Each structure stands twice: as C-alpha cells, then as structure tokens.
Amino acid sequence: MDKKTIINTLEKIALYMELQGENPFKVSAFRKAAQVLELDARSLTEMDNILTLKGIGSTTGKVIEELLENGESSLLIELQSIVPKGLLPMLKIPGLGGKKIAKLYKELQIDSIDALKEACEAKKVQTLAGFAAKTEEKILAEIDNLQSKPERTAIWKLEPIVEMIESKLAAIEQIEKFSVAGSYRRVKEASKDIDFIITTSSPQQVREELLQVLPVLKVIAAGDTKVSVTLDLDDEVDVDFRLVEAHQYASALNHFTGSKDHNIKMRQIAKEQGKKISEYGVELEDGTMQHFNSEQEFYAYFDLPFIPPTVREDGSEFAKLDQLSALVTLDDIKGDFHMHSTWSDGAHSIEEMVEASRAKGYSYIVITDHSDYLKVANGLSKERLVQQIEVIKELNAKYTDIEVFAGTEMDILPDGSLDFDDELLKQLDFVIASIHSSFSQPQEKIMERLFNAVTNPYVHMIAHPTGRIVEQRNGYNPVVPTLIEWAKEHGKILELNANPYRLDLNTEHLKLAQQASVPIAINTDAHHMDQLKYMDLGVRYAQKAWLPKESIVNTWTLEQFKQFI
DNA sequence: GCCGTTTTCGGCCCGACTGTTTTCAGTCG
Numbered sequence: 035m036d037k038k039t040i041i042n043t044l045e046k047i048a049l050y051m052e053l054q055g056e057n058p059f060k061v062s063a064f065r066k067a068a069q070v071l072e073l074d075a076r077s078l079t080e081m082d083n084i085l086t087l088k089g090i091g092s093t094t095g096k097v098i099e100e101l102l103e104n105g106e107s108s109l110l111i112e113l114q115s116i117v118p119k120g121l122l123p124m125l126k127i128p129g130l131g132g133k134k135i136a137k138l139y140k141e142l143q144i145d146s147i148d149a150l151k152e153a154c155e156a157k158k159v160q161t162l163a164g165f166a167a168k169t170e171e172k173i174l175a176e177i178d179n180l181q182s183k184p185e186r187t188a189i190w191k192l193e194p195i196v197e198m199i200e201s202k203l204a205a206i207e208q209i210e211k212f213s214v215a216g217s218y219r220r221v222k223e224a225s226k227d228i229d230f231i232i233t234t235s236s237p238q239q240v241r242e243e244l245l246q247v248l249p250v251l252k253v254i255a256a257g258d259t260k261v262s263v264t265l266d267l268d269d270e271v272d273v274d275f276r277l278v279e280a281h282q283y284a285s286a287l288n289h290f291t292g293s294k295d296h297n298i299k300m301r302q303i304a305k306e307q308g309k310k311i312s313e314y315g316v317e318l319e320d321g322t323m324q325h326f327n328s329e330q331e332f333y334a335y336f337d338l339p340f341i342p343p344t345v346r347e348d349g350s351e352f353a354k355l356d357q358l359s360a361l362v363t364l365d366d367i368k369g370d371f372h373m374h375s376t377w378s379d380g381a382h383s384i385e386e387m388v389e390a391s392r393a394k395g396y397s398y399i400v401i402t403d404h405s406d407y408l409k410v411a412n413g414l415s416k417e418r419l420v421q422q423i424e425v426i427k428e429l430n431a432k433y434t435d436i437e438v439f440a441g442t443e444m445d446i447l448p449d450g451s452l453d454f455d456d457e458l459l460k461q462l463d464f465v466i467a468s469i470h471s472s473f474s475q476p477q478e479k480i481m482e483r484l485f486n487a488v489t490n491p492y493v494h495m496i497a498h499p500t501g502r503i504v505e506q507r508n509g510y511n512p513v514v515p516t517l518i519e520w521a522k523e524h525g526k527i528l529e530l531n532a533n534p535y536r537l538d539l540n541t542e543h544l545k546l547a548q549q550a551s552v553p554i555a556i557n558t559d560a561h562h563m564d565q566l567k568y569m570d571l572g573v574r575y576a577q578k579a580w581l582p583k584e585s586i587v588n589t590w591t592l593e594q595f596k597q598f599i
Numbered sequence: 600g601c602c603g604t605t606t607t608c609g610g611c612c613c614g615a616c617t618g619t620t621t622t623c624a625g626t627c628g
Contacts, residue, residue: 059611063600091601129617131626166619216628229628255616262616274628289613294628301612312613
C-alpha cells in the first residue's frame with residue numbers, strides 16, 4: 035500500500051459522496067484528509083502518527099487503517115455498488131454538480147451522459163422541480179460541447195491569445211488598469227481558461243465594450259463584476275474578466291491569481307486574526323475594509339513575505355517561506371547561452387541579437403547556431419562555423435559592456451556520433467549538444483547518444499534534454515535521473531529551455547537536477563529578437579521548481595562563466 | 600466528517616451568476 039493509493043481512495047470516496055448529493059462539508063472532509071497526506075512530505079513508512087494528523091478523524095482514519103491492513107476500503111466498495119459509474123463523467127458537464135446529478139438519478143434513473151441526453155431530448159428533465167426548459171437546453175448544448183472542446187489549453191497556445199486580449203483591453207478607454215491572472219499568471223503548462231482583472235469606474239460600459247471588441251462565440255455569464263465568454267479562435271478558449279474599482283486592484287489580482295488552495299490558506303490565516311479576505315480587500319472585525327497598493331503590501335499585512343504567483347499552489351508553499359528569498363528572479367539573470375542568427379534559422383543577424391541582448395542589460399551571450407546535420411535549419415558546415423567564429427571575435431572587440439561568445443548547437447546524430455569533431459569544438463567558447471532527430475529510437479539508443487555527448491570533454495551543456503513539446507509531444511524519453519547523474523559526474527550543464535513550446539527540463543526534472551547539484555542554464559533558444567523575452571518565462575518556470583539563484587548558471591558573473599568554460 | 604486552552608455544537612473561505620421562484624439553491628472559480 036502506498037500513499038498515493040490512500041490519497042486516491044479518499045478522493046474517490048469524496049467524489050462518490052458528491053454524486054449522492056451528500057453534505058458538501060462531509061465531502062470536503064474526505065478531500066481535506068487526502069490533502070493532509072498529500073502535503074505531508076514524509077513517505078508512508080516514515081509516518082507513524084498518520085491517524086493523529088489534523089484533518090484525519092475517526093471515519094477517514096478507519097478508511098486508512100483498512101487500506102493498510104487489506105488493501106481496500108469497504109466504504110468505497112459500498113459506495114461504488116450504490117452509485118453507478120456512469121454518473122462520474124456527468125460532473126464534467128458545466129452547470130451540473132452532485133446535487134442535480136443525484137436528483138436526476140433518483141427521480142429519472144439517469145445513470146449516464148447518454149441516458150441524460152435521451153431524457154433531455156424527450157423533455158423529461160424539465161418536469162423535475164428545480165429544472166426547467168432552459169436548463170434542459172443548456173445541458174444538451176453542453177453535452178454536444180463536451181466532445182469538441184479540450185479540457186486544458188497549452189501555455190504556448192494561450193500566449194498569443196493573451197497578447198491579443200491585452201492589446202484590445204489597452205484600447206478600451208474606460209479601463210484604467212488590467213492584468214492577466216489565474217493559472218496563466220502562475221505559469222501553469224496548461225490552463226482551463228484565461229483570467230483577467232480590470233479596474234474601471236464604469237463597469238457596465240466596459241462589459242459592453244468587451245463583448246463588442248472580442249471575437250465572442252458564446253457569453254457564459256455577464257454580470258456587473260464578471261464577464262465570462264468563450265472566444266471563437268483556432269482553439270476555443272474561455273476567458274473570465276473581473277471588473278473592480280482601482281483601490282481593489284491588489285486584492286482582486288491576488289484573489290483571481292489563486293490558486294484556490296493558496297487562497298483558502300490565506301483566508302484561514304486571516305480568519306484566525308478575526309479578519310476576512312475577499313477579492314475586494316480585507317474586512318476587519320469592526321467592518322471596515324483594508325485596501326492595498328500592491329500584492330506585496332497585502333502579504334506584508336499578514337506578516338508574510340511576498341509569495342510569487344508561480345509558487346502559489348497546493349498550500350505547501352507556506353511551509354517553505356524561508357526559501358523564497360533565494361529563488362531566482364529575472365534581475366539575477368546576466369546572460370543567455372542559447373540563441374540563433376540568420377547564419378542558421380534565426381530571423382536576425384548576430385549583431386542585431388547582440389544589440390537586443392545589450393538592451394536587456396546582459397553581461398554575456400553565446401551565439402549557438404545549428405550544426406551541419408540539421409539541413410532544414412540551414413545548419414553551419416565546418417567551414418562556415420570557422421568563419422562565424424572569426425566574425426564573432428571581430429564583433430566582440432567592438433563592445434565593452436557585453437561579451438559575445440562563439441558557440442554551436444551541435445546535433446547528436448542518430449548513430450550516436452557528434453556532428454563536429456573535437457578539433458573544431460576546441461575552437462569554440464561554448465558547445466551545446468542536442469537531439470533533433472530519430473526520437474522514436476529505443477531508450478537504450480537514446481541514452482547512448484546522450485552519453486556520447488555528456489562524456490565529450492568539449493561539450494558544456496545538453497539543450498532541451500527530453501525533446502518534449504508541452505501538452506503535445508513526449509520527446510525521446512530519456513532516463514532523466516541517469517542523465518542527471520552523468521551530468522554531475524562530468525561537470526555538464528543541463529538546460530531549462532524557456533520557450534513556451536518546450537519548458538524542458540520540466541519542474542520535476544529540475545528538482546532532481548537541483549538535488550544532485552547539477553547546474554541549470556535558463557535559455558531562450560531565441561530564433562528572433564522578440565523571443566529573448568522568454569527569459570522571464572523561463573525564470574518564473576524555474577521558480578515553480580523552487581530553484582535558488584545558486585543553481586542557475588545565468589546568475590554567474592562573466593568571470594565565473596569564463597572560468598567554467 | 601472534523602475540529603475546539605474562548606467552543607463537544609456550530610461552524611467549516613468567500614462571493615458572483617444563473618435559473619427557478621418570489622427569497623434562494625446550486626454551481627463555479
């Protein structure tokens with residue numbers, strides 16, 4: 035019996051109880067018990083006091099004891115025999131919760147989505163008290179919608195949509211200030227919807243403007259403080275706008291950034307002090323409202339350090355407040371080790387990339403165009419690379435405020451060999467090795483290729499080590515813990531590729547690398563000047579893995595970096 | 600169902616919107 039099974043069982047029990055229309059507090063008691071176990075860092079064998087944990091009482095305790103003893107829960111088994119399995123997916127239909135589903139089952143014996151669809155079409159559902167024609171139509175529409183719409187949308191699909199919305203909001207006169215919030219602001223890899231908060235003194239006008247200027251497919255809700263729409267784009271995306279007054283900005287931003295668990299924790303802290311947190315501010319015991327100029331002020335009011343959005347997750351962040359000041363921030367970043375120019379498949383000349391990097395205030399960058407093998411990307415031949423090294427040397431002499439290093443993003447070929455020989459690699463300041471081909475080879479072959487790169491004395495770093503594309507492609511499936519071991523042994527850097535398509539290594543892998551003291555470089559892999567901005571995303575993604583500045587190569591001074599290479 | 604050196608009963612984070620009724624329940628984030 036492992037911890038995960040116990041957590042899953044408790045959550046399943048909660049789900050089945052919810053489908054029975056049980057008391058919501060009872061349901062959440064089981065969820066809370068599951069969360070208590072989840073948030074406890076110890077493994078099951080290390081926990082001798084499981085039944086005395088706060089949040090685990092006699093009933094949930096018995097479930098756990100039973101699971102430990104014979105591997106199953108009679109409570110769950112009983113619930114599963116009473117509640118048809120077909121009810122579970124019905125919770126996915128917006129507008130339907132436990133109570134309504136329980137009623138549909140009890141009164142009309144509806145035990146699946148198909149049965150629900152039939153009953154709606156036969157106009158049986160509107161005969162129930164609490165249901166009417168409009169509800170019936172809505173359920174039918176949502177069932178149709180269910181198949182066509184993905185549950186979550188990847189961050190790289192959302193990014194251009196967020197930018198489009200931001201440009202629209204900026205053009206609406208009555209909007210004073212706005213910000214994206216929600217899980218997108220927390221840098222989740224994928225989100226269910228996009229949240230914006232807007233400050234205005236004429237909410238009704240802004241509401242109308244929003245519905246006008248955006249490509250609205252469907253209005254989900256449109257009240258005085260909240261507008262929810264589905265946008266008609268390549269990917270249908272839901273967007274929530276919350277309209278508040280200027281002095282409520284910080285509280286609203288905090289509230290709608292979440293996460294839900296983070297907010298609940300904050301409210302419990304406030305409650306212990308007799309205060310009440312809402313999206314409008316903090317209400318004191320005498321009923322007066324406290325407002326804040328920033329989220330920093332808000333946290334300080336509760337004697338907490340500023341908790342960045344990226345780590346506001348399951349509540350465990352409150353146990354790690356002492357680590358917050360060590361987290362890497364954009365201000366700590368002194369350079370970028372991976373970018374392309376027109377020499378291969380980049381959009382700008384080396385000089386333009388240097389100028390854009392100077393504008394960022396970097397102390398150093400490395401130009402790393404593709405190597406010979408990658409013909410589709412106009413990879414550099416030996417001769418062209420030698421030429422490029424000279425060009426970079428000359429260019430570098432022109433600058434006193436930034437050091438430009440000559441590098442390469444060299445392919446690790448399908449047969450495991452490296453695209454350039456050591457004689458050439460020797461002449462470069464910085465060598466990246468990466469895989470762009472034959473992803474479907476057996477894992478042993480992939481690892482053999484990576485091993486050859488890691489053990490080459492002239493290679494400094496492995497880029498996008500797994501080759502994944504967020505929410506779309508798994509990559510070439512290396513054994514990452516082994517790769518981390520090798521990197522440690524041979525003194526290599528592993529990359530956090532900051533492009534929103536990649537975010538590679540992912541947070542789990544980054545944590546492992548940090549535990550092994552393997553240095554991480556956050557790189558934009560920019561193919562265009564504008565993409566240098568992804569450093570910000572990379573840094574915030576690194577925060578999600580709780581990476582301290584010390585683990586990040588980009589925080590090194592020029593001297594430290596020179597010493598390393 | 601769980602919790603409590605103010606409580607063993609009465610709360611549990613808090614508020615918005617919709618649809619169904621006519622003062623509110625259910626759902627959602």
